[in-house]
Amino acid sequence: xxxxxxxxxxxxxxxxxxxxxxxxxxxxxxxxxxxxxxxxxxxxxxxxxxxxxxxxxxxxxxxxxxxxxxxxxxxxxxxxxxxxxxxxxxxxxxxxxxxxxxxxxxxxxxxxxxxxxxxxxxxxxxxxxxxxxxxxxxxxxxxxxxxxxxxxxxxxxxxxxxxxxxxxxxxxxxxxxxxxxxxxxxxxxxxxxxxxxxxxxxxxxxxxxxxxxxxxxxxxxxxxxxxxxxxxxxxxxxxxxxxxxxxxxxxxxxxxxxxxxxxxxxxxxxxxxxxxxxxxxxxxxxxxxxxxxxxxxxxxxxxxxxxxxxxxxxxxxxxxxxxxxxxxxxxxxxxxxxxxxx
Numbered sequence: 001x002x003x004x005x006x007x008x009x010x011x012x013x014x015x016x017x018x019x020x021x022x023x024x025x026x027x028x029x030x031x032x033x034x035x036x037x038x039x040x041x042x043x044x045x046x047x048x049x050x051x052x053x054x055x056x057x058x059x060x061x062x063x064x065x066x067x068x069x070x071x072x073x074x075x076x077x078x079x080x081x082x083x084x085x086x087x088x089x090x091x092x093x094x095x096x097x098x099x100x101x102x103x104x105x106x107x108x109x110x111x112x113x114x115x116x117x118x119x120x121x122x123x124x125x126x127x128x129x130x131x132x133x134x135x136x137x138x139x140x141x142x143x144x145x146x147x148x149x150x151x152x153x154x155x156x157x158x159x160x161x162x163x164x165x166x167x168x169x170x171x172x173x174x175x176x177x178x179x180x181x182x183x184x185x186x187x188x189x190x191x192x193x194x195x196x197x198x199x200x201x202x203x204x205x206x207x208x209x210x211x212x213x214x215x216x217x218x219x220x221x222x223x224x225x226x227x228x229x230x231x232x233x234x235x236x237x238x239x240x241x242x243x244x245x246x247x248x249x250x251x252x253x254x255x256x257x258x259x260x261x262x263x264x265x266x267x268x269x270x271x272x273x274x275x276x277x278x279x280x281x282x283x284x285x286x287x288x289x290x291x292x293x294x295x296x297x298x299x300x301x302x303x304x305x306x307x308x309x310x311x312x313x314x315x316x317x318x319x320x321x322x323x324x325x326x327x328x329x330x331x332x333x334x335x336x337x338x339x340x341x342x
Contacts, residue, residue: 004037004252004309011035011338015312016045018334022316023048027327028299030059030205031316032241035338038252038309042245051320054214055202061242064192064204065315066221068296071237072162074193074247075181077282079169080117081262082184088172089113091281098168099140108144108164115152116161117281118270122148127159127234129224139228140167155271155279159224159234166233178231188250188259190243196220196230198238205317207298221298221319235296241315244302248311251304263306267292287340299328305339312339 012035019033030048044061067074083089089098095116096102096109103109111121124146132142143160150156166177173180178195185193198204198218206214207221220226222235230236253260266281269289278285283292283304293303299318304311312335318328 004039004041006037006041007035007043007310007338012043012045014334015331015338016047018331019045020047022318022328022331025327026321028316028318028320031299031314031318032059032061032063033315033331033335034061034241034245034313035335036245036248036311036313038249038254038311040249044241050202051206051209051214051317053209053212054200054206054217055204057202059205059315061245062192062203062240063315064198064238064240065300065317066196066205066207066296066298067237067239067244067300067315068222068235068298069159070239070244070294070296070300070302071235072233073282073294073302074239074244075177075184075237076162076165076169076233077117077266078184078259078262079177079180080113080165081259081266083169083172084113085258085262089168091117095164095168096144098172099144099164100138100171102141102144106141106144107148108146108160111152111161111164113165113168114270114281116165117266118155118279119157119161120153120155120271120279121158121161122150122152122154122156123158123160124149125156125158127163127224129227133227140164153271155273162234163224163228163232166231169233176231177233181237185243189246190239193237193239193243195236196238204238205315207317207319209320239315241313244313244315245311248302248304248313252306252309252311263292263304267306286336291336291339293336295332301332301335303335303339308339310339
């Protein structure tokens with residue numbers, strides 16, 4: 001493993017300042033950032049409150065947030081890596097091989113595991129599982145039956161692919177996805193990470209407000225994950241920043257673990273997202289593919305720089321204040337710039 005590069009005072013200050021500005025401008029009630037290294041060094045930054053209504057205290061590394069699409073890279077992606085390593089799945093085999101019986105001529109059934117991980121399957125972009133409410137057909141069959149919207153190989157960010165992967169994982173293991181994820185998280189020492197719903201408490205950050213009270217608190221924000229009972233391959237997990245820091249340290253552990261080896265495999269570019277930004281297996285790749293990252297819609301992010309052994313965790317409930325969620329961009333840009341220039 002490369003010698004980890006500690007964060008400088010100036011870098012830490014820049015991240016703290018960006019987080020403080022986010023809160024001051026009303027982009028969310030509060031948030032937590034951890035910038036750390038594979039060696040275990042952690043700088044915990046915090047600003048604002050958990051919620052102005054039900055959690056007036058300051059958030060810290062133990063405050064639990066709905067991490068939204070970070071579920072893709074903290075649950076589905078590592079579990080697929082383990083299944084591939086164990087011979088239960090094959091990156092270049094069609095997903096139909098790992099699902100309950102399905103017509104192998106259905107368009108989506110022919111997408112490979114690699115294509116689903118890299119968002120190049122051509123599946124329908126709009127998730128809209130509510131459109132299936134009046135049918136009793138299995139979800140995997142309904143998704144696979146939809147006509148493709150793009151030729152396979154074209155990059156378009158799609159939740160449906162990770163939903164299928166979550167269903168495939170449950171099938172090949174004959175266990176529910178949340179049980180598989182819980183076992184993984186326990187093994188990694190991520191003891192406060194879980195699929196919802198969670199009991200409402202001051203340690204859990206509410207995700208949405210309605211007027212002067214918290215409307216969504218401890219229940220998954222993503223509507224399609226909610227339709228699936230809160231457990232899905234694309235969203236549904238809740239975690240504190242401390243657990244995501246622990247996870248990042250495992251990922252940056254060089255060649256010592258299967259998980260770190262899976263990250264190295266996943267950093268091989270699979271498709272171009274836009275000039276200067278490519279997609280690996282699940283992760284977006286920036287700065288000449290030296291930084292891997294993923295975002296969550298609720299206002300969360302995880303950045304990794306394997307060469308320098310550094311990472312940045314961002315947890316906020318930026319959707320709490322509605323459209324101001326877009327104001328989290330400067331904090332994310334600061335995190336990427338910090339890891340890109342070291």
